Amino acid sequence: MDVLIVDDDAVTRLALSAALEEWGFVPILAENGEQALKKLEMDNAPHLLIFDWSMPGMSGPELCKTIRKREDGQFFYILMLTGKEGNEAIIEAMEAGADDFLSKPFDHRVLKVRIAAGSRIVRLEQTLNQLASRDALTQCWNRRMIDELFTNSIAESTRKRSSFSIMVLDIDHFKAVNDTYGHAAGDLALKHVVNILNTNLREYDQVGRYGGEEFVILLPATDENEAWGVAERVRSAIQFQPTVINDGAKIDLTVSIGIAQFDRSRDINQNTFFERADKALYTAKQSGRNRIICAD
């Protein structure tokens, strides 16, 4: 687990860094609050943080307050490691948003157990986050999360004036798969479809399970023609890579896909945009399945 050390004193930074490495953590170093905030903007930013109190510019408690004001819902566990001591300092640090407090000079064994306690909380928070945002069966995003990402993607495409398309994908005659091979085989088929999606999409495309066998795929910076290409790749991969179940039997699947490109002049909101893609999916089903239809 990464740990961010924010301290203006180079000797302390190095000593902490060496200790954390010895305990199996990956130290990330910042000399002041501004540098720390930049590190927290990175993808995969650390969530376990150790702050010094007195630093040039932003103090440790000010840094805590700034981080607690973030609105992105991210959780950070903050340990204030300071030359200050006594109840007043503890109260001030924890009121500013610190989760724990340790006075310098400290016993390294105490720091070790405090960091271990903090890392347990960070891991617990990550597990809760995973449970709240992922579909338990397929591990793709659940409906709540894909809806949130959908809203963000529309905002980003509006801000950047970039294209944005979605695919609504539904497995054909899935009820028959369950009825013929059993529910467990149906579950395997759902996982198989998500695997195929993940291997055929770009890193920044997002897959969410909307309901039983219906998936929504967000394709940022993608126009309708490109979305068609992606949809065709996915459709044919699913058709030609059957699900292999435990007894070795192969289940052939096909999918129907509706695609739509976000159009600022007609899509009043997310729902109207989604409905265009969903209607295209309905047309794909009505006109024989195993096909892609572009929204009007």
Ligand SMILES: Nc1nc2c(ncn2[C@@H]2O[C@H](COP(=O)(O)OP(=O)(O)OP(=O)(O)O)[C@@H](O)[C@H]2O)c(=O)[nH]1
């Ligand atoms: N195995 C499994 N089946 C599921 C799950 N969620 C939904 N289903 C099944 O998916 C099937 C969906 O059936 P329908 O909505 O009738 O659609 P369909 O048979 O795919 O037909 P079309 O969509 O019209 O091609 C139902 O039998 C559900 O029980 C799941 O998590 N696992």
